[in-house]
């Protein structure tokens with residue numbers, strides 16, 4: 445049972461593919477905290493049909509939208525405003541896709557056409573979502589927008605490939621649009637930098653098992669789970685974080701500020 449943290453709030457959740465998705469857990473959490481939701485994903489993801497289970501559980505309509513397509517986004521925001529009976533309070537951007545990673549292209553041999561598509565889906569899509577909401581005056585005052593990111597935006601994790609550049613751009617859009625939306629309507633925009641998590645997108649990274657185990661050993665609290673992340677996102681949508689904006693918030697069990705741990709030193713001494 446929740447604590448009615450989001451009672452009376454309404455929002456759109458992008459990116460629930462299956463029950464492992466961070467967006468899936470977040471939808472369940474927000475519903476549990478009293479929010480009303482609209483779910484969305486790319487038409488190709490909707491064809492899997494999984495999202496209908498979530499829609500039943502959180503009593504939300506599903507409106508398909510390819511996040512790179514402005515017409516789709518307009519249709520989504522329009523449908524959501526009709527459903528909610530006006531403006532709404534929050535948006536979760538939980539979207540990532542790398543064509544070069546998917547097709548096994550090394551960073552130094554990047555295909556630039558694929559790279560443009562990656563940037564569009566994984567980073568500039570946040571701009572497109574915010575711009576559409578801005579143009580349609582869809583977000584209420586003190587609204588909150590959260591995008592998910594990874595620490596490869598600040599430090600090199602070689603196998604994260606072009607997604608490191610995409611996340612750096614995503615975090616910049618968060619700050620830039622956060623500035624304008626804050627001034628215009630007191631809407632806040634933040635990114636959450638999450639621990640490696642076993643999901644479809646996460647497992648696409650080469651050597652993911654080694655990577656997630658390393659992060660676990662390098663984090664004083666251990667890796668943050670998708671459920672923990674959902675809790676944090678719900679807090680960011682609540683009125684308890686009204687003055688937080690334009691931030692990249694690490695949600696990683698302490699990984700980002702740890703130089704080394706006893707467990708890693710022990711491993712190196714073997």
Ligand SMILES: NC(=O)c1ccc[n+]([C@@H]2O[C@H](COP(=O)([O-])OP(=O)(O)OC[C@H]3O[C@@H](n4cnc5c(N)ncnc54)[C@H](O)[C@@H]3O)[C@@H](O)[C@H]2O)c1
Pocket residue numbers: 458459460461462464465466467485486489509510511512537538539540541565592593594637638639640641642643644645646647
């Ligand atoms: N899993 C991790 O280790 C990890 C760590 C840090 C940050 N993140 C970030 O969390 C977010 C969610 O990923 P996840 O791990 O839950 O994986 P996921 O695979 O469950 O979610 C990714 C989602 O992006 C959607 N998507 C892809 N292309 C799209 C398009 N054109 N239009 C609309 N939606 C599209 C997919 O359908 C899917 O629902 C991503 O931004 C990811 O980079 C993940």
